[in-house]
Amino acid sequence: MKTIKLLSLLFITAVAASCSSVRVASDYDDSVDFTRFKTYGYLKDGVDKAEISDLDKKRIFRAIDAELQKKGFTKSDKPDVLVNIFTKATKDVNVNNWGGGYGMGFGYGGWGPGWGWGGPWGWGGNYTSVSTSTEGTLYIDLIDATKKELVWQGVGSGVLTQDRNKKQDRINEFVAKIIAEFPPQKESK
Structure with a gap:
């Protein structure tokens, strides 16, 4: 019986450890000079279509604001880039x-x-x-406000939490790992 309890504990530990990771990827337009972007705002029409609660949207916006401001960006009514979000979830x-x-x-x-x-x-x-468990995916799009063209997209996927006390921390983790990929570091050839 001790063996079964030990196996159960090891299984639960392995599942919990795997739940904490967020997998990220990003893509961007090679022709864009990202150094010219200094300000950002949100694309209201796109953000309104995100199929999540308004409370979770606010949590995501707080996390995006914090991460972009760490990178020297300023929120503006006349931004250089517009931020759009899209989410999806699957239950496993x-x-x-x-x-x-x-x-x-x-x-x-x-x-x-x-x-x-x-x-x-x-x-x-x-x-x-x-x-x-619920696997969530968060897409963060950056759109050139002048040209109205997508210039960068970051995607993060991982297990979500329903625990209200842990939601902001989990969202912060998703957003921080996604925004860490911006601005893109162009590879030297």
Whole structure:
């Protein structure tokens, strides 16, 4: 029984550790000089279409404001770039089934004692755990306000939390990792 408890604890620890990571990627227009952008604002029409609660939108905006301001950007009514967000979520259901035990069983070529997992006269059992998680993806688009063209996009994916006390921290983590990719560092060829 101690083995099963230990395996359960290890499984829960592994799941919890994997939940904390945010995977990010970004893409951008190679022809754009990103050093000319100094101010930002939000693209109201796009932001209004994001299918999340207004409370979560506010949390995302606070995180974006903090990260862009760390990079020297200023929020403006006449911005150089417009920020747009898009979100999506998928629910994952994880079912884990494992069993164990020992006992007498059928041997090769007839009846006989055999040791192995399970068996008609052994002890053990099957153990099942079911867990659900919601995988969220946050897209942050930067649009050249003059040309009305997308110039940069960052994407972050990871497990979301429903715990109200942890939402802002999780959103901050998503946004910080996404905005860390901006401005793009052009690779030398």
